[in-house]
Amino acid sequence: MAATKIAVYSVPDLKNTTDDALPNYLTSLKFKQSHFLTDVRLALGYSAVVIAAITFYADYKLGWDKTKYWTFWAVLLYFTLNGALTFWIWGVEKGKVFAGEVDHPSVGRKSLSIASSVAKYTPIYNITVEYTNAEGETKTLRLSSPFTRWFDNDGFFVARPFQQWLASEIPLIGQVDPKNKGGDAKAAGSANGKSEVAVPVEQEKYDTPKKTTSSDAAPTGTKSRRGKRG
Amino acid sequence: MLGGLQPRQLLTQLLNFALVLSTAFMLWKGLSVATDSPSPIVVVLSGSMEPAFQRGDLLFLWNRGQDTQVGEIVVYNVKGKDIPIVHRVVRRYGGGNEPLQLLTKGDNNLADDTELYARGQDYLTRSTDIIGSVIGYVPFVGYVTILLCEHPWLKTVLLGLMGVMVVLQRE
Numbered sequence: 001m002a003a004t005k006i007a008v009y010s011v012p013d014l015k016n017t018t019d020d021a022l023p024n025y026l027t028s029l030k031f032k033q034s035h036f037l038t039d040v041r042l043a044l045g046y047s048a049v050v051i052a053a054i055t056f057y058a059d060y061k062l063g064w065d066k067t068k069y070w071t072f073w074a075v076l077l078y079f080t081l082n083g084a085l086t087f088w089i090w091g092v093e094k095g096k097v098f099a100g101e102v103d104h105p106s107v108g109r110k111s112l113s114i115a116s117s118v119a120k121y122t123p124i125y126n127i128t129v130e131y132t133n134a135e136g137e138t139k140t141l142r143l144s145s146p147f148t149r150w151f152d153n154d155g156f157f158v159a160r161p162f163q164q165w166l167a168s169e170i171p172l173i174g175q176v177d178p179k180n181k182g183g184d185a186k187a188a189g190s191a192n193g194k195s196e197v198a199v200p201v202e203q204e205k206y207d208t209p210k211k212t213t214s215s216d217a218a219p220t221g222t223k224s225r226r227g228k229r230g
Numbered sequence: 231m232l233g234g235l236q237p238r239q240l241l242t243q244l245l246n247f248a249l250v251l252s253t254a255f256m257l258w259k260g261l262s263v264a265t266d267s268p269s270p271i272v273v274v275l276s277g278s279m280e281p282a283f284q285r286g287d288l289l290f291l292w293n294r295g296q297d298t299q300v301g302e303i304v305v306y307n308v309k310g311k312d313i314p315i316v317h318r319v320v321r322r323y324g325g326g327n328e329p330l331q332l333l334t335k336g337d338n339n340l341a342d343d344t345e346l347y348a349r350g351q352d353y354l355t356r357s358t359d360i361i362g363s364v365i366g367y368v369p370f371v372g373y374v375t376i377l378l379c380e381h382p383w384l385k386t387v388l389l390g391l392m393g394v395m396v397v398l399q400r401e
Contacts, residue, residue, distance in 0.1 A: 038238050045245040052252030055259060064268035074261040174331065 002150050008155045010030065012148040015118045018125055019097045022114060025163050026098055029176050032129070033100040037093050044088060048081035107175045123147045131172040143169050247396040267293035267362040268296045272305055272314055273372030278336030280302070280318055286373035291362025297325065298332060298356055306334065313346060314361060317343055324355065330356040339342040
């Protein structure tokens with residue numbers, strides 16, 4: 001999925017690819033993803049669609065005069081459900097791309113949710129992170145990073161810098177994934193070869209197939225472009 | 231492209247497509263309920279009402295208030311024919327306690343519509359045959375519909391394009 005090449009100048013492409021990579025990374029760290037938000041959205045949406053389908057079928061079979069009365073209620077119910085769906089997407093989901101919790105020996109049971117957003121034509125990824133810290137309080141973090149950090153010049157997603165960004169900026173992820181925290185992934189990974197050794201192997205899946213070329217090219221390309229931006 | 235998606239992502243994409251279609255349909259039905267007409271917007275298909283209406287004009291109908299007067303332009307369906315006709319009321323019978331009956335004629339036609347009605351029918355019954363009175367119109371925009379009607383394959387192409395776009399594209 002992440003291995004597909006995207007158009008680097010298309011902000012929606014950048015955002016969608018990154019949105020898809022986020023749950024992949026977190027579930028590889030043994031975060032358990034909760035699909036509650038998506039499931040409610042699907043339930044609301046498909047109920048509305050089913051009502052419209054029934055109305056369509058009844059109208060097709062029986063004609064207008066016989067269905068007139070029920071069509072009124074169907075229209076009312078349809079737009080109520082549609083309104084609820086809109087409210088759910090704008091008021092409750094608010095761009096959440098991940099919600100879940102982790103039960104890890106180093107942190108215990110903690111919850112985490114990440115919402116992402118971009119401004120139109122601005123290639124900067126903004127995330128709002130809510131997580132429980134060591135004291136059990138809910139903390140909110142707002143982070144931003146240019147997409148050039150984890151997309152190479154050819155439009156391939158490079159997992160490692162993205163994971164390092166999350167692990168170093170979000171304490172909870174850093175505790176669960178200490179190898180990516182310092183930014184010096186290889187040294188840390190080989191230094192403590194305990195239970196976490198399995199994780200980098202799993203992450204290979206999300207790297208691009210052209211790993212050798214792209215991850216080499218990424219840092220230089222990133223640097224020069226960011227330099228020009230000032 | 232679709233193969234790589236998670237089931238929930240796939241369902242969400244399909245939902246977006248289904249919502250576009252169903253919302254369009256339910257808006258139409260909502261308008262039907264509001265105007266009490268099975269077909270609240272129609273397109274003029276013939277030149278029989280020139281110069282009032284041209285081919286391709288879009289008409290908005292209202293079907294509440296059943297006391298139709300002479301001079302009103304109505305849209306009616308003839309039993310056994312499924313093309314609605316837009317013509318002007320030229321005579322009315324009954325009304326009040328009796329069922330209202332109407333005779334219509336196209337402004338651009340020489341004779342009244344008796345020829346167009348079903349066999350043995352000499353007038354229209356207001357409550358069953360009429361689907362609404364014209365309350366407004368937009369010239370020319372209905373031509374798209376005429377094109378779609380005359381070339382039905384265009385409909386399939388349009389629907390297919392819409393589907394492909396909504397399913398494959400995010401944002």
